[in-house]
Amino acid sequence: MNKFPVLEIFGPTIQGEGMVVGRKTMFVRTAGCDYSCAWCDSAFTWDGSAKQDIERLTAHEIVDRLIQTGGDQFDHVTISGGNPALLKNLHDLINLLHEKEIEIALETQGSRWQDWFLEIDDLTISPKPPSSKMETNWEALDGIINHLEKEERLRNTSLKVVIFNNEDLKYAEKVHERYPNVPFFLQVGNDDLEEDESSTLASHLLDQYEWLIDQVVASPKLNKVRVLPQVHALVWGNKRGV
Ligand SMILES: C[S@@+](CC[C@H](N)C(=O)[O-])C[C@H]1O[C@@H](n2cnc3c(N)ncnc32)[C@H](O)[C@@H]1O
Ligand SMILES: Nc1nc2[nH]cc(C(=O)O)c2c(=O)[nH]1
Numbered sequence: 001m002n003k004f005p006v007l008e009i010f011g012p013t014i015q016g017e018g019m020v021v022g023r024k025t026m027f028v029r030t031a032g033c034d035y036s037c038a039w040c041d042s043a044f045t046w047d048g049s050a051k052q053d054i055e056r057l058t059a060h061e062i063v064d065r066l067i068q069t070g071g072d073q074f075d076h077v078t079i080s081g082g083n084p085a086l087l088k089n090l091h092d093l094i095n096l097l098h099e100k101e102i103e104i105a106l107e108t109q110g111s112r113w114q115d116w117f118l119e120i121d122d123l124t125i126s127p128k129p130p131s132s133k134m135e136t137n138w139e140a141l142d143g144i145i146n147h148l149e150k151e152e153r154l155r156n157t158s159l160k161v162v163i164f165n166n167e168d169l170k171y172a173e174k175v176h177e178r179y180p181n182v183p184f185f186l187q188v189g190n191d192d193l194e195e196d197e198s199s200t201l202a203s204h205l206l207d208q209y210e211w212l213i214d215q216v217v218a219s220p221k222l223n224k225v226r227v228l229p230q231v232h233a234l235v236w237g238n239k240r241g242v
């Protein structure tokens, strides 16, 4: 049986980001990432600080844990990380969940392809802007988007770019121009991962949201787009497992 490195299983909560924002869902967070974004809000998945908490679980064990935690109060599971696209055999888990008529969302950055992307109901690809200090591999991203388009999966796909500054906005325009047929989301960057008062953070993030809306409204290259905050950050701040 294949085993997967898991750091968190939590929920039910709401999907706080992107294409299915507000959807009631469980989360499975895998360990390990091929990136190291400067502002990663889940750095514990790759920086070694939660190494001792990583469990190696089979697909059956993950589903058991989801049901122990969420009971019968969910029919949707979001797989995030880290980068879950590092895991070759994830179709084990996907098949099991689909057999139970549970829908599946996945969060990944678009650096790696996996054939099981074709089975994901809500696939979010989130290429990283300059503020992250990561370099986009455009060939890899082109390959992923072309593959999804060829297999008629764009209905199940979205692009989501996190924005911290004007340079990031230029990057977002470039991504949207390159893939005009993919539903496009701009997301407020959380630049205060240390704040532990959720009302203070929410007030700051709403200011950032207003700034981002103003920029998008002014850009003729960003018309067919959606602009969103991280709803979970507005409600629960920087708390983990929500
Ligand atoms: C933690 S990542 C895990 C999945 C995958 N590695 C990725 O980056 O898409 C999930 C989402 O959170 C976003 N994110 C990470 N740190 C953030 C921050 N400080 N502010 C806003 N969004 C952030 C990422 O861009 C991504 O869309
Ligand atoms: N509620 C909630 N929504 C989310 N959407 C994406 C998340 C992630 O960390 O990938 C996330 C998360 O951690 N919590």
Ligand code: SF4
Pocket (backbone or CB within 6 Å): 033, 034, 035, 036, 037, 040, 041, 042, 043, 045, 081, 082, 083, 109
């Ligand atoms: S790709 Fe995702 S998980 Fe990896 S460092 Fe960046 S935001 Fe964090």
Ligand SMILES: [Mg+2]
Pocket (backbone or CB within 6 Å): 041, 042
């Ligand atoms: Mg998160």
